[in-house]
Amino acid sequence: xxxLVVLAAGLGVPGVLPALLVARRWAPAVFLAPLIGAGLAxxxxxxxLGLGGSLPVNYAxxxxxxxxxxxxxxxxxxxxxxxxxxxxxxxxxxxVAFVLACLAIPLTALRSPMIGWDANTMWLTKAxxxxxxxxxxxxxxxxxxxxxxxxxxxxxxxxxxxxxxxLFGLGDLHLFVDVTALLNACALGVLGAGVAAAGSTGxxxxxxxxxxSAGAIxxxxxxxxxxxxxxxxxxxxxxxxxxxxVIWGLVLPKGTxxxxxxxxxxxxxxxxxxxxxTTALVIFALIALRYQLVTLPGRSLRSWAERAALAGAPAxxxxxxxxxxxxxxxxxxxxxxxxxxxxxxxxxxTIAGMATxxxxxxxxxxxxxAGSWLLRRDREHALLANPVWLWxxxxxxxxxxxATYVFGGDEIHWWLTNSVDRTTIFAQLLLYSDLxxxxxxxxxxxxxxxxxxxxxxxxxxxxxxxxxxxxxxxAQRVSGPSGA
Amino acid sequence: MGxxxxxxxxxxxxxxxAAAAVVALGLSVHHEVQxxxxxxxxxxxxxxxxxxxxxxxxxxxxxxxxxxDAAVYITSPPAAPPTERLSxxxxxxxxxxxxxxxxxxxxxxxxARGHCDGEALEVHRI
Numbered sequence: 001x002x003x004l005v006v007l008a009a010g011l012g013v014p015g016v017l018p019a020l021l022v023a024r025r026w027a028p029a030v031f032l033a034p035l036i037g038a039g040l041a042x043x044x045x046x047x048x049l050g051l052g053g054s055l056p057v058n059y060a061x062x063x064x065x066x067x068x069x070x071x072x073x074x075x076x077x078x079x080x081x082x083x084x085x086x087x088x089x090x091x092x093x094x095x096v097a098f099v100l101a102c103l104a105i106p107l108t109a110l111r112s113p114m115i116g117w118d119a120n121t122m123w124l125t126k127a128x129x130x131x132x133x134x135x136x137x138x139x140x141x142x143x144x145x146x147x148x149x150x151x152x153x154x155x156x157x158x159x160x161x162x163x164x165x166x167l168f169g170l171g172d173l174h175l176f177v178d179v180t181a182l183l184n185a186c187a188l189g190v191l192g193a194g195v196a197a198a199g200s201t202g203x204x205x206x207x208x209x210x211x212x213s214a215g216a217i218x219x220x221x222x223x224x225x226x227x228x229x230x231x232x233x234x235x236x237x238x239x240x241x242x243x244x245x246v247i248w249g250l251v252l253p254k255g256t257x258x259x260x261x262x263x264x265x266x267x268x269x270x271x272x273x274x275x276x277x278t279t280a281l282v283i284f285a286l287i288a289l290r291y292q293l294v295t296l297p298g299r300s301l302r303s304w305a306e307r308a309a310l311a312g313a314p315a316x317x318x319x320x321x322x323x324x325x326x327x328x329x330x331x332x333x334x335x336x337x338x339x340x341x342x343x344x345x346x347x348x349x350t351i352a353g354m355a356t357x358x359x360x361x362x363x364x365x366x367x368x369x370a371g372s373w374l375l376r377r378d379r380e381h382a383l384l385a386n387p388v389w390l391w392x393x394x395x396x397x398x399x400x401x402x403a404t405y406v407f408g409g410d411e412i413h414w415w416l417t418n419s420v421d422r423t424t425i426f427a428q429l430l431l432y433s434d435l436x437x438x439x440x441x442x443x444x445x446x447x448x449x450x451x452x453x454x455x456x457x458x459x460x461x462x463x464x465x466x467x468x469x470x471x472x473x474x475a476q477r478v479s480g481p482s483g484a
Numbered sequence: 485m486g487x488x489x490x491x492x493x494x495x496x497x498x499x500x501x502a503a504a505a506v507v508a509l510g511l512s513v514h515h516e517v518q519x520x521x522x523x524x525x526x527x528x529x530x531x532x533x534x535x536x537x538x539x540x541x542x543x544x545x546x547x548x549x550x551x552x553d554a555a556v557y558i559t560s561p562p563a564a565p566p567t568e569r570l571s572x573x574x575x576x577x578x579x580x581x582x583x584x585x586x587x588x589x590x591x592x593x594x595x596a597r598g599h600c601d602g603e604a605l606e607v608h609r610i
Binding site: 105106108109111112113114115117120121124125128129131132136140143144145146147148149170173174209213216217219220222223224226227230360363364366367370371374375378432435436438439441442443445446448 | 491494495498501502504508509513515516520523524529532533535536540568571572576580
């Protein structure tokens with residue numbers, strides 16, 4: 001437990017300033033800071049593999065550069081501490097406290113020293129390689145004897161594990177599992193903070209429902225991943241980070257805060273696992289479309305190019321790793337083997353396998369249809385985006401995973417048995433998040449009294465988000481009965 | 485009056501949607517609490533602690549029986565666990581070879597009473 005706290009601080013401290021700059025409010029920043037620390041560790045591993053050096057030194061360099069850049073940005077933009085604090089302290093404190101209390105429940109399972117098979121053979125092995133320095137990492141990833149461990153997988157977890165070993169030594173290998181569970185909890189915390197933010201413009205019952213839903217979605221994340229979330233697997237981390245990116249970037253009102261958190265979370269997903277990278281690319285594209293980063297007609301070719309670069313920049317770390325491992329001739333196992341099964345057999349097995357783990361989809365679809373029909377205006381009134389963005393990202397990710405199973409080389413039934421429960425966590429978590437968002441909207445509607453007006457404080461970020469649509473928005477929103 | 489009825493109808497619709505979401509989320513939360521409780525039963529903690537001790541025992545055995553940076557080839561007897569465990573535990577200590585001809589040592593995990601909780605490391609010089 002003590003090691004877990006020290007690790008959270010070790011990862012969180014270098015990420016505090018970047019997290020505050022990105023989130024500009026401390027509720028999501030509390031959970032975002034360790035994720036950013038892990039992302040910096042992943043960048044350090046990219047430089048370790050590509051340029052050389054040891055992970056702790058590279059991490060220190062990357063962390064110092066990132067923090068100096070944040071300070072420089074802060075001074076240039078003349079941000080004040082007040083603008084980071086957010087509109088009030090009460091709800092953020094309640095949100096963080098409740099989410100932390102909920103996350104503590106699954107983390108108590110760490111008292112049982114469980115280590116999963118993949119955690120050992122894939123992630124811990126690579127963490128040891130990264131701990132060993134450039135030569136060990138490069139030689140290990142290129143060694144055909146380690147081909148079974150999918151050496152091309154992105155470096156976030158191994159790098160974070162290697163940092164933990166640098167702090168505490170190799171005496172306790174279970175430390176790697178603790179780090180993974182901690183990052184899983186942080187990613188779910190950012191997702192929970194996003195669900196809580198969906199109620200920030202609502203009435204008191206909606207805000208209470210939002211905070212409770214925020215805690216619930218964290219528990220749901222661990223429930224969906226089963227024990228994989230606490231035995232060192234990477235699947236919950238990329239799924240939760242990607243789901244957080246969808247909620248902040250494609251559901252919550254547009255704003256620089258929401259955009260920054262969404263990009264950061266998607267970048268974390270892209271640096272965690274290959275399916276995280278492909279899903280993150282889908283999310284980046286959808287965010288660029290929603291924010292009209294590329295499609296909005298530019299005044300000049302230069303402004304168009306700048307916006308295109310801005311939209312693509314957060315994808316660079318994940319793509320840099322993918323490009324680097326390809327250049328070094330490092331591949332995973334999935335497409336090396338040649339399948340003997342027909343495409344029809346693989347399609348059939350994949351549909352059946354994935355459907356088993358998407359039991360929540362009919363409920364989510366029913367709530368989506370009912371909500372879109374009955375509560376569409378209430379959702380718009382809460383400044384939340386059309387749910388089609390969330391469903392598109394869900395379907396986009398599922399399509400890519402489906403295609404991977406169909407065109408991959410491993411025996412399909414064995415492959416599905418061993419992985420489909422994990423590859424569908426993102427889709428399931430997103431559907432549950434959609435349910436939580438509808439719950440918040442419905443709570444706001446159900447608590448409305450005919451003829452009674454309710455005054456709610458609108459966070460500065462939301463003002464910014466709708467400023468483009470309405471030339472002037474007062475600092476307070478006056479809402480009548482639901483749907484008004 | 486009509487406005488009031490419309491408002492009540494709308495709140496009822498919202499209550500149904502909220503109820504569906506609460507049930508779905510609640511069932512999943514309940515599942516998580518059960519999962520955590522199952523991970524923390526005395527039997528589960530004992531068996532997982534034994535498995536972890538076995539890993540540590542094998543990790544130490546490699547470091548005590550195999551010279552540092554030795555070129556090793558990991559074999560697996562029929563019906564024995566696959567070779568990945570020893571590969572992982574050899575990382576940072578020995579240099580793994582994908583074929584036997586390039587190695588100077590072979591490592592095998594065999595069943596044995598009293599060693600690492602029912603398993604032992606067998607080391608042979610080629």
